[in-house]
Amino acid sequence: MHNESDFATDTVIEDQVLSDKPRILLMGLQRSGKSSIQRVVFGKMPPNDTLYLESTTKIQKEDIARSFIDFQIWDFPGQIDFFDEMAYDPQDIFGTVGALIFVIDAQDDYSEALHRLFTTVTSAYRVNPNITFEVLIHKVDGLSDDYKIDTQRDVQQRMSDALADAQLEYIHLTYYLTSIYDNSIYEAFSKIIQKLIRELPALENLLNVLCSNSGIDKAYLFDTLTKIYIATDSSPVDMQSYELCSDMIDVCIDVECIYGAQGGSPMNLSLMDSTERYHQEITNGNGIDSESVIEQQEEEKPKQYETEASSLIKLDNGDVLYMREVNR
Template sequence: VGEGNRCRREEYMASGSFDEYSDVGPYGTTPQMDDVNEEEEDFPVGPGSFIGQSRLASSSIHARDISPPDATDTTRVVIVGLPGAGKSSVQNVVFHKLSPHETLFLESTDHIVKHDISNSSFLQFQVWDTPGKLDSATDMSFDTVLAGCTVLLFIVDVTSEDTQTTMQYLHQTLTQAYIANPQLYTEIFIHKADALTEDQKLRCQRELQDRVDEELREINLDAAIDRISYRTTSIFDNSIYQAFSSVAQRLIPEVAVLENLLDCLVNSCAIEKAFLFDIVSKLYIATDSSPVHTQDFELCSDMIEVTIDVSFIYQRKSPSLSLSSAPEQEDLKRTTTRETSSTNGGNQHGGSDTCRGAGTLTSQSIAIIRLSNDTVVYQCEVAQYLALSCILRAETYDANTGIVEYNIGVFQDGLHEVIAQRKHQVA
């Protein structure tokens, strides 16, 4: 995310191997260059200049220092890992829209920092950014930090040469975490994976998972194995947003209900894929039950950026925080490969209820992009800071435009009922 997009979005809101005797280098990469056999074809190149560097540090940007927690603390995600693994860069890129290249200048964190996330009706939690050595940097014990924690996010630096230290800290953290909180979910991000090829990523993840599973079985923590997920990530592409979306879904009790609503929408309209996005963070908080393909996620995620950029070109003088706010004369713009529209007070396709329940003029917004492969990406703001993104065939949309828009309105009504019920339970 460039500096321009970051500013607009802020305005828009309010090595060793795991196997000691393996000939594979850190986390499934090759050994040091001096040991590489030029005739081997599996992994001809290692992470390169990233190896051994501590590129990313921590920061307290848009955050506040904290004292020991109390019972009033909300649901939280605790991020842990060795110094330089990229803990603070992850949350700064995802939630504060810091450019990935700017994370090089973040200062090291020497104390726990809490970040309050309250983007939409469903994303209401805290992210705790911890120093590399937690017990030595604070008077709080690790058990205290885990009190009330829902998700433990462990960042593994895939480019680090000191794999043994990483594995020791990971084993110590998992053991202590599941003894203190057996209901804890753990997400392990194999981070800085842009240094690896696709084959290396798969081999790295498999090797790490096998070793962690083996060590947990040895200490009779078999139940913890099913509560651990592994994902390869990088702040230089959309993989970090896709991975953190899975973390966010762990914190949403209504995710199964939202999935059922999306399944009904997909089945009734012949939609290929549907996502419910948090507009501010670009995390999807729910999707239908079909498998998630990276290309589909990237397409819908990038469309949010396009829509926000267009909305700031054609926005009113005093726009509300909405997906788009075009003036009346800018109802519909079409080109050969792209079609973008923003409704103003009515349905531009013949109806009067395109996004029912929108309430205000600026909250009624639609964005449609036609791709050269006869695919339509349809995006509609269905609640405050929540956007529905759908991928479907162009002939399906053209033949059933009214049905698609009507069923999206039905989905929106159901979504508002879920939000109202959630607010009632919180109250």
């Protein structure tokens, strides 16, 4: 058991990395899948390994700083009420937040989760009206398509009614159906993070110019480590094309790990660094042993950089996938 005094505001401030980076908060009830999402998307943890994660007992913070992605992500324990003004100062927690992501377990009774979501959204909005509120209806991989749609419709309707009853219908929530076992979680985070990128309009315009001048059907600008697309051209996003590009990144990294020069390209090195950091964090916090990874770090030789990677893949249906690595 943990007392709320264990998580008082002074501890939050003491642990806080002072910076102007926007924060992304991961909130929700216990066992809703918050920590699993963070580990899979930003730590490259295999989804099946998340079964061994223990419940989060304190705020887990991580700095994400690569190219146009520059923010902090905070994973909050689900059992703590951070809006208890006797123990916490909401301004310290929510004052500089860019996005608040609330995770709902779609395979469980979510009545309590909706009550917590309403309380969280209304309280956070009073502190910082500029927060974007994102709702992940999570763990939908085991549900039928009809049930997924019905669940999302029910969640949206109940939240809309609750906000309307409180005369807060101007608070906007965006909903996503997600799972860590497919690309839906990456698609959701892509859209969430794009809202925090000031350069997004310029990037979209550049991709539009690229497509019009080269005859490309669809262009994505990916962060290769997380497989989050930072920007895309103005044509509608086709999940099939996104999944193909995402799988292509995995193939290129795997091939480069086997056949690339020692140390690999910046793309591969960033992947290795993140994987090592994830194992260290897991050892310090939740769960599995990383002794072999630590030994590998001790034996690591100086890294050598290859030129920026590129790849061309032709599919049986005649489509061509072209990947070109660029670094800012």
